[in-house]
Amino acid sequence: MRRIGRPVHHGRPGTEGVMTVSFRLGIAGLGTVGAAVVRMVERRRAAFTAAGLDLRVTAVSSRDRTRDRGLDLAGIEWFDDPVALARSGSVDCVVELIGGAEGPAKAVVEAALDAGKPVVTANKALLARHGAALATRAEDKGVALAFEAAVAGGIPVIKTLREGLPGNTISRVYGILNGTCNYILSRMEREGLTFEACLKDAQALGYAEADPTFDVEGFDTAHKLAILTSLAFGTAVDAEGVSVEGISRVQPLDLRMADELGYRIKLLGVAQAAEAGIEQRVHPTMVPKSSAIAQVMGVTNAVTIDADAVGELTLIGPGAGGEATASAVVADIADVARGVIRPTFGIPAAAMRPSERVEMQRHEGGYYIRLTVHDRPGVAAGVAQRMAEREISLESILQRRIEGAETDPHGRSGRPVPLVLITYAATEGNIRDALDAIGADGLLAEPPQVIRIERE
Amino acid sequence: MRRIGRPVHHGRPGTEGVMTVSFRLGIAGLGTVGAAVVRMVERRRAAFTAAGLDLRVTAVSSRDRTRDRGLDLAGIEWFDDPVALARSGSVDCVVELIGGAEGPAKAVVEAALDAGKPVVTANKALLARHGAALATRAEDKGVALAFEAAVAGGIPVIKTLREGLPGNTISRVYGILNGTCNYILSRMEREGLTFEACLKDAQALGYAEADPTFDVEGFDTAHKLAILTSLAFGTAVDAEGVSVEGISRVQPLDLRMADELGYRIKLLGVAQAAEAGIEQRVHPTMVPKSSAIAQVMGVTNAVTIDADAVGELTLIGPGAGGEATASAVVADIADVARGVIRPTFGIPAAAMRPSERVEMQRHEGGYYIRLTVHDRPGVAAGVAQRMAEREISLESILQRRIEGAETDPHGRSGRPVPLVLITYAATEGNIRDALDAIGADGLLAEPPQVIRIERE
CATH class of the missing domain: 3.30.70.260 (ACT domain)
Known part of the structure; x- marks a missing residue:
């Protein structure tokens, strides 16, 4: 085999007497997802060992050390400062679960990459705002920056777009990317209720925040869409270029009319190749009742990819929740532990085209x-x-x-x-x-x- | 980062002045899929180059050299003997698209692995019968054996099971894995026709073979299921252990009754963890009309995975066709070219448990x-x-x-x-x-x- 300039993995991982990859994880942020990741790594220890991976959480960081998270943190180093965790010699890979586009989350990711450490993150806001710059940083250091959990929770849509379709030209990606909105629209449709009534219920059930603007006005969907657009079309992440309209103006009468006309209404994020560039739009959308995506009710997420060779591919699964999100984080950790390094958005940051916005x-x-x-x-x-x-x-x-x-x-x-x-x-x-x-x-x-x- | 025994990829692939992976492909078998792979690698050359991969088909092999496949094979070495192609010094990776569990397909794959070359194959029969032995062979040589195209065509279900869910314990995998059967059942349901009438149409449209037994009696589904079972449960592939029942006894009356009762009838392959082991069964199945899998009509395939952390994950897409299958083959090629080597069925062959059959x-x-x-x-x-x-x-x-x-x-x-x-x-x-x-x-x-x- 001829190769230029890159070493190849060899050897049988994990079987007796053969080498195992040892990988020490530093978890920055111990909210619902962070705690679930710590538990999952522990719970799946035997399975990872069998697969040749010795994964261990060796360091954690969070704001409040005294809070009871139901975790056994014995033997795990505590950092009050997440940036110190990122730089610690006892951490091979930094898992950023703090959230937010700026502040400590960004500082942690930058510190880890600068120290030549791979980063796994669930932070859609960070990727949406600083994706291209962070990709360049990761590639400069030759380390992985993985973010499966940032879009559509437990659905492996990042992996599918980045690795599953290299033979395809993608013409459109669209999906239900916000569980709160889909829950509200599903209830409005089934029960004939108003947006306001369903939002209240969603808040009572913990599906919506006290200030629901970010979800119901489509901004969360726009962040996630911008990341998918970049992967699908090889353009720099451009969340500002997304045309956004939320669901607060949808009325029960619209849902009834949609039903009569053979449609359902979903809040979709749509990225579509057009003559002038890539359309990025988030809006309430009529989808044919017979489509796979129309069946997706409640907090579930779904993504459909239109590509020239495979035609239509649809992935349906949980879009949020501690366990589902942790599942995506842990999948990234396992990939990174195996030494898998790919360009962050599928192609090198330097090769990404600038976003060509198409006016709505x-x-x-x-x-x-x-x-x-x-x-x-x-x-x-x-x-x-x-x-x-x-x-x-x-x-x-x-x-x-x-x-x-x-x-x-x-x-x-x-x-x-x-x-x-x-x-x-x-x-x-x-x-x-x-x-x-x-x-x-x-x-x-x-x-x-x-x-x-x-x-x- | 501490690592034991395995080198790490470093460097920025594909950007100017930085190294590119050169990877020479030998395609054994130039039927519909083989020809589509040759065309796709050529068509996507610029995209691969941008992503840091210089993929080229340097050798092909097929039975009939004179047949016009609409391919430009200038500059590509022709081998009458596929085993000679596998051993050729001008091939880095062997793509086996001959088909069949024995004979030349098996010989090519074994020759390639023995020569220390990675193999990409779409051959479900080969994997179903010799999966465990070939996995051991590949791991002994430290090379990849990739087979995304062997199950559910263009749907990245192998990747999802092998890489996407390491944090999960899987309890069930089930799916529509044979487009011919789903086409026949869809038409029987929609038009109230008999099995025999729909089979004839499927044959006329090229969806079913002249001898349709392998498809309609469930054996094709059983082969694919056995591969999914191995990936999902870490057991050795055991196609013989699948309980199989086809669709030829389903009557229009059953489809009408299913409709009245809120179900649709699909030929499913189901692998399910039970107390005594892993159930593997293929049979016509009533699925609730509201389920994602019930919406899948025609030749489309779908797979649902039940896992403890993500809950339910469903993937829907094309199960066959030259382009869709080639898409899966090319995705494998790109992974292998990047030096990604994983245990063939997710865990080392030596760690796979023997199949524990559960009587129907x-x-x-x-x-x-x-x-x-x-x-x-x-x-x-x-x-x-x-x-x-x-x-x-x-x-x-x-x-x-x-x-x-x-x-x-x-x-x-x-x-x-x-x-x-x-x-x-x-x-x-x-x-x-x-x-x-x-x-x-x-x-x-x-x-x-x-x-x-x-x-x-």
């Missing part, structure tokens, strides 16, 4: 448009006319009477009524122009609701 | 039982009595009149009628005993239909 106005796709119109003659015709002027073709148009309302001899109640349009492929710009014109015509009693349709 | 009689689960009974008083009571004697609890019991049949004043037609039972968890042994007793009672006009239920 240029997005082309099907649209669900729910108008609330004054109930008088010619409204539907007026709406259709404005659509036609922008060459927007309508797949269907549904007008609903309000049940129980008193009507005149023409069946009109005099009250505003919903008028729902499904369009064939049209550009966002044309849709917005048409809606502005319809508004200027005085046909609307309320601002329009616009939900994009994602086809399989 | 001891399987415990829910059952769908469709009896064809004589239409006379007391039959349902007699059936229920025999079930109760074996402590089999019934979740539901459905008796159907035959539409349009003339009946007596009691509503009886005098003709045999279907009687469908759904049981709570019961053992296969008790079910079979009860059915024998019901048969001995003279209640049955036809042999019973038994389909196992797999719960989420």
